[in-house]
Amino acid sequence: MKRLSIPFILLLIYGCREKLPVVDDFKNSNYKLINPNNQEVIFPDFVKGKLVVMNYIFTNCPDICPLSTNNMRLIQEQLKKEKIDNVQFVSLSFDPEFDSPEVLRKFAGIRNLDLSNWTFLTGDKSTTDSVIKKVGVLAVPNDSTIFKNGRKIYYYIHTDRIQLIDPEGRIRKNYKGSTINVNEIIADIKSLQ
Amino acid sequence: MKRRLLIMVALIFMLNTIIFAQQPKTQNSKLKIQNAWVRPAAKGANSALYFVIENNSIKTDTLIGAESKIAEEVEVHESFKKDNDRMGMRPAGKLAINPKSEFEFKPGGFHIMLLGVTKDLKIGDKIEVVLLFKNKGKIKIKAEVSDMPITKKMKQ
Numbered sequence: 001m002k003r004l005s006i007p008f009i010l011l012l013i014y015g016c017r018e019k020l021p022v023v024d025d026f027k028n029s030n031y032k033l034i035n036p037n038n039q040e041v042i043f044p045d046f047v048k049g050k051l052v053v054m055n056y057i058f059t060n061c062p063d064i065c066p067l068s069t070n071n072m073r074l075i076q077e078q079l080k081k082e083k084i085d086n087v088q089f090v091s092l093s094f095d096p097e098f099d100s101p102e103v104l105r106k107f108a109g110i111r112n113l114d115l116s117n118w119t120f121l122t123g124d125k126s127t128t129d130s131v132i133k134k135v136g137v138l139a140v141p142n143d144s145t146i147f148k149n150g151r152k153i154y155y156y157i158h159t160d161r162i163q164l165i166d167p168e169g170r171i172r173k174n175y176k177g178s179t180i181n182v183n184e185i186i187a188d189i190k191s192l193q
Numbered sequence: 194m195k196r197r198l199l200i201m202v203a204l205i206f207m208l209n210t211i212i213f214a215q216q217p218k219t220q221n222s223k224l225k226i227q228n229a230w231v232r233p234a235a236k237g238a239n240s241a242l243y244f245v246i247e248n249n250s251i252k253t254d255t256l257i258g259a260e261s262k263i264a265e266e267v268e269v270h271e272s273f274k275k276d277n278d279r280m281g282m283r284p285a286g287k288l289a290i291n292p293k294s295e296f297e298f299k300p301g302g303f304h305i306m307l308l309g310v311t312k313d314l315k316i317g318d319k320i321e322v323v324l325l326f327k328n329k330g331k332i333k334i335k336a337e338v339s340d341m342p343i344t345k346k347m348k349q
Contacts, residue, residue: 062241062307063272064280066232067300070340106235110313111340143283145308147265153239153308157281176278178301 020188024135026169031131033092033123036105043090043121043131044169050088051189052165055177056137058095059107060153064160066111068177071162073113078186086167087189089118094132094139095156096122135171137161166192223250224290224329229322229336230343231307234314240264242305242322242336246296255327256288256296263320265309272301282306287327300342314338 031043044052055072057065072089079087093099099107104120122128132139141154162177164185173188175181225247234240248254259267271285285303290296298304305322314320318338323331337343 060239061282062232062234062239063270063282063300063304066241066340073340103238107238110233110235110238110315112316138279142281145266145268147309151309155282157275157279159278160280161278174278178280 019191020164020172023171023174025171026134026165029134031123031127033121033127033131034101036101036108036120038101041119041121043092044165047088047090047165048169049167050086051167051192052088052090053162053185053189054090054092054165055162056092056094056132056135056139056159058093058139058156058158059099059103060095060155061158064158064178068160068162068180069111069113071177071180071182072118073111074182075162075180075185076114076118078182079189082186084186084189084193085117086193087117091118091120092128092131093120093122094128094137094158095154096125096128098153132159135161135163136174164188164192224248224254224326224332226324226332226334228343229334230339231314231320231336233316233338233340234307234310236311236313237309240307240310240314241270241300242307243298243300243342244334244336245298246290248290248292248294248296251292252328253292254290254329256290256324257327258325259305259322260325261307261320261322263310263312263314263322264307265311266306267322268306268308269303270306271303290326316340 026044030045033041033043035041053075055068076089099122104122108115108120137159139156139158142157144152144154146152160177162175162180163171164173166172175185227245229244231242232240261267269285270282272280272282275281316338319335321333321335323333325331
């Protein structure tokens, strides 16, 4: 009986691991980014040891990125309700030339977001480009609007993504940010704890 | 004397008609705007306005644009799916609202883009926007700032 149960348990463990296979791994990659307080942070080093729920945004986006951000908020609220901690939320801008730390601070502030475990990040363009390339997010400037005063803003065609990263910095699952099923990611978070 | 009085009355009537025609309509029995809500945005940032247009008439009308003092620019936009998991946004141009139908402006689809809002739009605030229709002219709507759809039927 014991001989039979050991392979069964091993199979069960293997099966559980396979449920969320490793999509990609940050390995030793580290990126110098800037938080809304103008402080430099090393990503993903500063969140190592925590499960990370991450999305990729630009603040001139009025529709899809606020949808994704609001879904992050709903996930955060659900985790609080279920008393699940050790989860860090990260929103990275892929339009750092517009999304300064101050712009990101206002973007979060006007939405009354709980920033106790949620960090918005920007940085220099080459660094944010490296991060999104690493995680498989595409962001290409497309249409634009020119204001009466000559100011021009771009709208990106971009990957609509929320990502689950494990405490070792490995990407475990990608979700569509604007339409994510909150219950699905909560279940996935529980399975990685 | 009587003639002068008649001319005066006619002029006043004409003037009233012209002024009334130029005023935005807040309610129209054939074309209704419902459930209007708008996303929060810090001063200078962009926001999106959503609502449902109910066309109860037997004629098609066309949304040709929108205007508001709340933003530097106001445009009709559409979010679109580029491929499997990429999304984009583009100006939508004029939109025909078919007779006896509803047309929904909703997250991930059509929306009124408010570019460069002139003040902070905080949750619970209310803003005014005028929608421009080809046949019905101007319809003024009020929208509440919210981070999720307002589902109860709020008639304008």
